[in-house]
Amino acid sequence: MSAGDPAGLAYDVERTSVRVVLRNGSGRLLLFSTVDPEMPETGAWWELPGGGMEPGESWADTACREIAEETGLRLSVEQIGEPCWTRTATYLRRHRRVLQHELVVVADLDVDEPRIARDGRTPEELEEYVASRWWAPEEVAASAERFFPGSLPALLPRLLAGERIDEPFEFWN
Numbered sequence: 001m002s003a004g005d006p007a008g009l010a011y012d013v014e015r016t017s018v019r020v021v022l023r024n025g026s027g028r029l030l031l032f033s034t035v036d037p038e039m040p041e042t043g044a045w046w047e048l049p050g051g052g053m054e055p056g057e058s059w060a061d062t063a064c065r066e067i068a069e070e071t072g073l074r075l076s077v078e079q080i081g082e083p084c085w086t087r088t089a090t091y092l093r094r095h096r097r098v099l100q101h102e103l104v105v106v107a108d109l110d111v112d113e114p115r116i117a118r119d120g121r122t123p124e125e126l127e128e129y130v131a132s133r134w135w136a137p138e139e140v141a142a143s144a145e146r147f148f149p150g151s152l153p154a155l156l157p158r159l160l161a162g163e164r165i166d167e168p169f170e171f172w173n
Contacts, residue, residue, distance in 0.1 A: 012096040018062040019050035019104045019149070020080075021159065022071075025112045028134035029156075030071070034148070037127045038094045042173060044130070045146040048104070059083055059103050067107070070125060071132075072117025081106040085159055087149060087167035094124075102149075104159070148172060 022030045031046040051066045053059070060077040067075050085104035090097060116132050135143075137160055141153050149155075150172055155165055 009090060009097060009099075011090065011099040014099040014101075015052045016101045016103070017050060017052050018059050018066065018083075019048040019102055020063050020067055021104060021106045021156075022049060022067060022073075023106065023108050024114065024134055025110050026134075028112075028136050029140070030116070031133055031135055031140075031147075032070070032129040033131040033133065034128050035130055036093055039092070042092075043146065045148050046133075046135075047148040048152070050102075059105065063105050063107065069120040069122070070129070071114075072120055073109070073114055075107055079107050079109075084162075085155065085165040085167065087165075087170060089149065089170040089172050091148070091172040104149075104165075106159070 024030070030049060032049060033044055034047050035044050036042050049067060049070045050063065051070075053062045054065075057065070058077075060080040063080045064075045064077060067073050083103035083105055085102075087102045087104070088100065089102065090099050092098075113134065118126065118129075121129065137156055140147070140156050143153060147153060149167070150170055151167060155167065159165055
C-alpha cells in the first residue's frame with residue numbers, strides 16, 4: 001500500500017498511465033471496446049487508448065508510444081496537449097488489483113477515419129481490445145454503455161471545453 005492509495009486497499013501493481021482523448025478530423029474520439037478474458041463476468045466496457053509510462057518517458061512520449069502501439073498511428077509530441085485531467089483509480093484486471101495514477105491528454109488528427117492497426121499491440125491488448133469505434137462526444141455523454149474512466153460521459157464535455165479536471169479517486173471495479 002502507498003500514500004497514493006486513497007482507498008487503503010492492497011494492490012498488486014501501482015503505475016502511472018497516460019490516457020489519450022484522440023480526436024479525428026471530425027471531432028470524434030477513439031474508444032476501444034474492452035473485455036477481460038480471464039474475468040468474463042466483468043462484462044465489456046469502452047476505454048480511452050493509452051497505457052503505462054516507461055522509466056524516463058515524458059507523458060507526451062508515453063502518449064505517442066501508446067497510440068502507435070495500439071493504433072498504428074504516428075503522432076509527434078507537438079500534437080499532444082498538456083495533461084488536462086488527472087485522476088487516480090483502482091481496478092481489478094486479470095485477477096490483479098491495479099492502482100493507477102492517470103494523466104489524460106488530448107491529441108487531434110487531421111483525418112476523419114484513419115485506419116486502426118492491431119500489429120503493435122501486446123498479446124494482452126490483442127485479447128482485451130475486441131473493437132474500436134470513433135464516438136461523437138455527445139454520443140458518449142448520452143450513452144448507457146460502461147466506460148473507463150467511469151466518469152468519461154459526465155466529464156468529457158468539460159474537458160473538451162478546456163476545463164482542467166482533477167477527479168477524485170475512482171474505485172472502478
